[in-house]
Amino acid sequence: MTTLELNDIQGYLIRGYAHMMYSRFVYLQITDAEATKNWLAKSWKTMTTAEHIPKKDQISSTHLNIAFTYSGLEKLGLKTDNLGSFSREFRQGMVSPHRTRLLGDLGNSAPENWRWGGPFNKPIHLCLMVFGNDKEGDDDIEKDKIVCINYYELLKAHFAGNGLEEILFIDGQTQPENKEHFGFRDGISQPIIEGSGRVGPKDDVIKAGEFIFGYKNDFGVYPDTPLIRAEQGNLNLLPPDAEGSGLKDIGRNGSLMVMRQLEQNVKTFWSFMNEKTKNEDHSINVAESLKLAAKVIGRWQSGAPITLFPDKDPGVISDINDFGYAKFDKDGLKCPFGSHLRRTNPRDSVDDHGRKESLKLSNQHRIIRRARLYGEIFEGSPVNNVPNGEVGLLFCCFNADISRQFEFLQYTWANLPKTKELYNDPDPIIGVKEKTTAGEEQNFTVQDLPVSRTISDLPQVITVKGGDYFFFPSITVLRFLSTI
């Protein structure tokens, strides 16, 4: 059994900080590498680790984590050979002609139109993740906000002195019921990292190497961790490569972090559901609209899986997650094959593979999700679908192999319209293109009796507004980086 070195792993990789309802993601540039390294030499101690703190009152009211882009590590002074040992995806970043095609960032989601991370934006070097929680308040986001912002102001006062320049920040919020802006409870299903101390359904326990460098992954091999190939800095700080190459490992206890700012077009989403289910007199059929939306998502707004509750939302907030599709819904009559959740985590039902094989395949493409809401908190529904201003999700996930995990999910399981036996069905939430080519259809098929139904002309309900790939180093490596 693997045991993780929790005190060396930055906390956000292992914990979602759900009690910290307010957070600020600050994107910065390094203007003076020496000053930044001096700051790192002290600040690595202030980064929140994944160590379990049993007594609630001993948990700090603020949390801080840090991640670097490729150009950030370069600016900091990591040598070319060492930079070159990172994975190609991380080195290239989220924007390249091929990657843009793969991720489906076209039309209004094209990087040229992004707010950050795109070719016309100032390059991002690092991201500071600042969290706050008012320990007196009880799930009070306004109070958490004050704590978070105060901490941010404290940090910000030293940005210039630490050689940092703020490019932008995005405030990420959570709700007590964890509902996103379309109105659905989110973040229920997470892989359980072996050795993290968390417990849960056996099928959800994933080898640590799928998410953290330096441990074996689901294939029984070590992930492609960045190694020191050109000597620099205080190498005594770094652990050796677990695979035994004799090189020092800069990846161990770290991960790769994907961030994408996804605008949610709430009105488009619900107008479409309403339109497709309207009564004969054209009035909104709320129940049917909710049901179609639940089929599109894969869960009801409460979070209850439609696989187990096919007829209507049981209403109470649900965290039910221990279920399979093969077992309860082989034919997709409850949760359609094309639904967002079924296709991005098909559990025990991948294509026509058996249950065991399916679980194995599903688990080779898992990610740890850490999405937070931005914009004015809004809970969409068929009759309430006009939020105040732009709203969306600051999507964030951790994985050790961006290509096999995040990009695979976005491309193979979400963008490609051929999941299961489907023909023209992209992921209805994250796979729909703004414009189709001649003759191309974008449908959602609802498996039904006696015949399945086609819900045609899916609209794009997510617009990508920014994004980047980050390295999320261990505490030790932060310390090492200060010595390069």
Add this chain to the structure above:
Amino acid sequence: MGQNSTTILVPIIKNKVDELLDLLAGINEGLAMGKPPLFEELNIIHFARWVVIDHGKSWINDPVERTPKLLFVVDYDGKETDLLRKLCTDSAELLDKVYAYCENFPILEKRTPDSRTAFLTNNVIKDAAVYIGAPGRTVRQIKDESNLRDFIRKYLDSTTWGNLSAQAIHQTIKNEVSSNGNFAFLDQKVKIPSVNWLGLIFLGIVLLVLLPLTIVLLLLVIVWVLVLHIFYERKDENFIRKRSQLNDKFMTELEKYEDFTSQNQFTQLVDMKEGKFRLFTIKAMFSLSKSLIKFVFVKGKLMGIPTIHFAKWVMFEENSRVLFFSNFDGSWQQYLGDFIDNSGWGLTGIFSNTKVFPKTNFLLTGGAYDEEHFLAWSRNSELVTNVWYSAYPHLSIKNINNNTKIRVQLMKSLSERQAAKFLKLI
């Protein structure tokens, strides 16, 4: 009608490689912009590709100086002689443009359908093993059945079906289709290939009856693998790079040709390890693959992989080199991920006989199962596919096989249960 695959390898005239590459790039760009190649009109070609090989350095720093060659790979309906004849007649203009840059192509005045055909025929190289995802399906049939499925789908969506029985709906669809002039092809009966259980049972009985011989055979295989391990595997030079350590420029070049539609191509070139022992092992693996492809992998899955349309292995230059080609659905990552899970044994058995492969033990462990190194090896030995054509880029192999099922079931008389199953296909 049966499907065939042909590989044609021709040396390129010295100093003409760059011009040829430009021409091929132009053709490929045309394809990407929806301009079909001349041979599309033949309506018998499923997939085709042109690949320039031995241009630049070999990936394992092979010291041999090699002449650049042009590889043409085509998967089609009918016989090779018919295909080449048609290509040399109806697509002569395109062929002439391309092969004008190649050695021994008839000079302008002597170009006739006959001389071109003779040229191509002379340069055909033999396949080692060919896999077809939808055996028996012609281009025509694939397109017809796709139209049929789309028609039925639209028809089903055009009205509500209330409480009609599945049988009644099946009959209604049948009537609707029959009254449509576009589907006259339905009069032709087609069969869906099935696993040859009888043959397999027969083989099992033979092996049982000849039990002593079977045991000897098994022992031989065991001894073989032991010898392989002790005298060969342990001395192999292994591939030890990971994906992060591959050449960036080359990766970017490969990516230029990928992920435009939901189908992709893969071309790979590797060198055989020296010696008869390795040659015998790979040939034995090809024979095994060929039998399995013929008797077992007939329903759209190659060693459990459900995404391949056409794939094949070719040995050339006196069995010293191996080419692998594939036309498949989805992304490179999924393709190889699938390989590892379902067919690591087959891939290891074949490719560990080629130079600089991830370390194997007794042909059973390591190799393709060593995920990170295998992915890197595979990507590293890949070649740029200069021109790639697919006759039906919008169809997955699952779609194609499903469409045939729909067609066959549509024309049958079905019980209520069968009819319900039929409706699920659409």
